Amino acid sequence: xxxxxxxxxSNTFHHSQFWDLLRLIRKKEELGxxxxxxxxxxxxxxxxxxxxxxxxxxxxDRYPLLDxxxxxxxxxxxxxxxxxxxxxxxxxxxxxILPEQGFKRGKGENLWKAIYQLKGDIIVYVDADISNIHPRxxxxxxxxxxxxxxxxxxKSFYDRPLALSKEIRAxxxxxxxxxxxxxxxxxxxxxxxxxxxxLSGEYAVRRKILEEIPxxxxxxxxxxxxxxxxxxxxLEAFAQTDLDRRVHRHQEIRDLGKMAFxxxxxxxxxxxxxxxxxxxxxxxxxxxxxxxxxxxYEQIIHEIVEEERPPMQQIAAYQEKFSHL
Amino acid sequence: MDGALKTVRQLARMPGLATELEPYREMLLANxxxxxxxxxxxxxxEERIRFIKQRFTECGLQSCSSDEVGNGMGxxxxxxxxxxxxxxxxxDTPFAAGENHxxxxxxxxxxxxxxxxxxxxxxxxxxxxxxxEGLGIKLQSDLLLLAPTRSLEQGDQQGIRFFLSNxxxxxxxxxxxxxxxxxxxxxxxxxxxxxxxxxxxxxxxCHLSAIEVxxxxxxxxxxxxLCPQTNTDLVLGSVRGGATxxxxxxxxxxxxxxxxxxxxxxNAINRQIxxxxxxxxxxKGISAYLEVIARTRSGGLEASHPLVNTARKIMRxxxxxxxxxxxxxxxxxxxxxxxxxxxxxxxxxxxxxxxDEYIEIEPMLTGLAQVIGLLLCIDGGDCx
Numbered sequence: 001x002x003x004x005x006x007x008x009x010s011n012t013f014h015h016s017q018f019w020d021l022l023r024l025i026r027k028k029e030e031l032g033x034x035x036x037x038x039x040x041x042x043x044x045x046x047x048x049x050x051x052x053x054x055x056x057x058x059x060x061d062r063y064p065l066l067d068x069x070x071x072x073x074x075x076x077x078x079x080x081x082x083x084x085x086x087x088x089x090x091x092x093x094x095x096x097i098l099p100e101q102g103f104k105r106g107k108g109e110n111l112w113k114a115i116y117q118l119k120g121d122i123i124v125y126v127d128a129d130i131s132n133i134h135p136r137x138x139x140x141x142x143x144x145x146x147x148x149x150x151x152x153x154x155k156s157f158y159d160r161p162l163a164l165s166k167e168i169r170a171x172x173x174x175x176x177x178x179x180x181x182x183x184x185x186x187x188x189x190x191x192x193x194x195x196x197x198x199l200s201g202e203y204a205v206r207r208k209i210l211e212e213i214p215x216x217x218x219x220x221x222x223x224x225x226x227x228x229x230x231x232x233x234x235l236e237a238f239a240q241t242d243l244d245r246r247v248h249r250h251q252e253i254r255d256l257g258k259m260a261f262x263x264x265x266x267x268x269x270x271x272x273x274x275x276x277x278x279x280x281x282x283x284x285x286x287x288x289x290x291x292x293x294x295x296x297y298e299q300i301i302h303e304i305v306e307e308e309r310p311p312m313q314q315i316a317a318y319q320e321k322f323s324h325l
Numbered sequence: 326m327d328g329a330l331k332t333v334r335q336l337a338r339m340p341g342l343a344t345e346l347e348p349y350r351e352m353l354l355a356n357x358x359x360x361x362x363x364x365x366x367x368x369x370x371e372e373r374i375r376f377i378k379q380r381f382t383e384c385g386l387q388s389c390s391s392d393e394v395g396n397g398m399g400x401x402x403x404x405x406x407x408x409x410x411x412x413x414x415x416x417d418t419p420f421a422a423g424e425n426h427x428x429x430x431x432x433x434x435x436x437x438x439x440x441x442x443x444x445x446x447x448x449x450x451x452x453x454x455x456x457x458e459g460l461g462i463k464l465q466s467d468l469l470l471l472a473p474t475r476s477l478e479q480g481d482q483q484g485i486r487f488f489l490s491n492x493x494x495x496x497x498x499x500x501x502x503x504x505x506x507x508x509x510x511x512x513x514x515x516x517x518x519x520x521x522x523x524x525x526x527x528x529x530x531c532h533l534s535a536i537e538v539x540x541x542x543x544x545x546x547x548x549x550x551l552c553p554q555t556n557t558d559l560v561l562g563s564v565r566g567g568a569t570x571x572x573x574x575x576x577x578x579x580x581x582x583x584x585x586x587x588x589x590x591x592n593a594i595n596r597q598i599x600x601x602x603x604x605x606x607x608x609k610g611i612s613a614y615l616e617v618i619a620r621t622r623s624g625g626l627e628a629s630h631p632l633v634n635t636a637r638k639i640m641r642x643x644x645x646x647x648x649x650x651x652x653x654x655x656x657x658x659x660x661x662x663x664x665x666x667x668x669x670x671x672x673x674x675x676x677x678x679x680x681d682e683y684i685e686i687e688p689m690l691t692g693l694a695q696v697i698g699l700l701l702c703i704d705g706g707d708c709x
Contacts, residue, residue, distance in 0.1 A: 049430035050358055057355030062383070083432060088351060131427045132362065247427060 036120030220266025531610030
């Protein structure tokens with residue numbers, strides 16, 4: 001795994017390396033790049049206001065790094081859209097973007113439709129549920145793309161996981177990462193284990209990459225991106241940035257089970273496509289979980305189908321809108 | 326143009342100023358959040374001061390620096406620079422570094438520990454240079470922006486006291502900015518003594534509980550003649566003592582504040598308290614002593630002082646009703662150096678010093694407008 005060590009050395013950053021925003025903006029202007037921020041939402045009224053205020057004030061008004069801040073919503077029933085709009089974000093309902101393609105509920109759907117709706121050469125995705133939001137969540141991710149033309153895709157990671165402290169998680173990943181994704185990567189794509197938090201929801205990507213990869217609409221979107229970009233461009237296309245601490249909602253173990261099921265489907269599909277497994281039987285899409293009610297065990301069946309959107313460059317409306325590129 | 330005429334012209338600008346500030350709303354909010362999410366317990370303000378100085382540097386202020394007690398400062402040079410106006414907002418909070426400092430922006434309010442006391446005040450400092458530049462305001466006087474450390478409780482305003490005692494820059498006038506409430510117009514300081522009485526019992530020679538000793542002292546404090554003519558008051562703020570319900574307490578502590586219009590009265594009561602403690606400590610196995618936490622002097626500006634009058638006019642022009650209270654301990658360090666100063670609040674808020682502290686978003690531009698209005702009037706020369 002010599003390549004992993006070289007890559008970790010050269011392509012792993014800390015956000016503090018990019019503190020000089022004036023220099024970053026000068027480089028961005030010199031390259032003629034445009035950068036869009038996409039915040040996918042579903043009922044995020046408690047955190048979206050602060051997120052929009054901070055990014056608009058710090059990364060548009062004070063340091064013009066972002067050319068647009070866009071919220072793409074999956075159908076919130078709270079005041080998410082009203083709050084985001086009041087603080088200056090462009091707000092869209094996912095269902096209203098490419099309506100001829102229909103609407104599917106899921107974060108991946110929002111991310112996919114963002115490629116059509118947003119205009120930037122680089123799109124940076126930041127989740128809306130981050131309590132300790134800070135401009136570093138954006139500039140830490142876009143900076144490697146601005147300074148290093150060969151880098152295509154920048155992932156975030158948190159909590160300084162490489163530090164040797166008892167107070168810090170040993171490997172940096174969340175529960176699903178450590179008990180599912182990292183073991184799978186270790187078996188099938190060992191180099192991808194170098195990505196410390198493969199499921200982190202914050203990443204910045206060049207448009208030319210985003211438009212050529214498919215998008216699972218649900219839990220598998222991050223995993224599929226890593227595999228698809230890796231198989232085509234190799235580990236060298238990636239970089240990762242330590243963004244320090246991220247405070248967000250804690251998920252229940254049952255919800256993590258659903259997430260793991262969706263990721264596994266995405267993973268197996270790619271193993272199949274790459275000829276890494278053969279003769280798989282027809283797989284069920286049902287996740288079975290159990291609960292106890294008055295000493296009786298009840299089976300709960302969740303049908304989780306990881307549908308995928310095709311690469312955006314195959315969509316006629318996209319080809320028309322971005323024909324100049 | 327004489328000062329009075331300039332002031333009339335500045336006042337005429339006031340009603341529309343809050344609207345002119347609307348484009349800076351997000352910047353002010355962002356500064357509230359960014360400064361407030363950096364923990365800054367009293368005596369541990371370094372990281373927050375570093376951020377403030379970075380903001381000052383970004384705004385192009387000169388002499389962005391810290392002094393020996395960690396105060397953060399920067400200077401916006403004026404066209405003439407023959408006078409210096411000081412605008413200050415204390416940097417510390419009563420919240421420990423390990424507490425959750427996450428802020429939330431909800432429709433109409435910002436919530437988080439220390440948001441009103443005093444992240445909003447600091448955000449005004451951090452935003453002011455950009456706003457002045459954006460509005461095309463070039464002051465004649467130098468504007469010194471200062472974030473003093475060590476203000477609260479045991480800090481006893483050490484930061485601002487140190488600065489005012491040691492600064493080589495003569496300060497003409499001071500504006501102290503606090504997060505809330507809007508309508509605050511403090512220009513006098515009461516004499517005050519904040520202290521902690523500690524009772525310690527040596528259990529080998531005395532069977533009394535320290536709480537009983539403290540209780541006896543509290544009863545004696547209640548007998549002190551507080552002299553209503555001097556508005557003297559004794560506030561018993563907090564008590565703490567013992568380790569378990571099963572054993573007599575070995576230690577007990579009372580924190581209190583004594584305040585009055587008259588320095589002499591505070592000094593006289595202070596002597597009475599020391600005498601009580603001496604008597605208590607004559608009992609075998611008991612020690613009782615007073616530790617002074619904070620002191621302020623009585624005095625300040627008269628209600629008719631031009632600075633106070635002008636501040637009142639600006640507030641009324643902006644539709645803000647000045648509050649009745651005129652006293653704040655924040656004025657004391659200024660009066661100790663004979664510097665005229667007022668303390669203003671930026672917005673409305675509540676739950677101060679609790680984790681769910683909040684401040685209202687809507688009034689804050691009016692609060693910022695009053696600070697700018699007063700700056701303009703002081704700069705025009707009609708507040709001396």
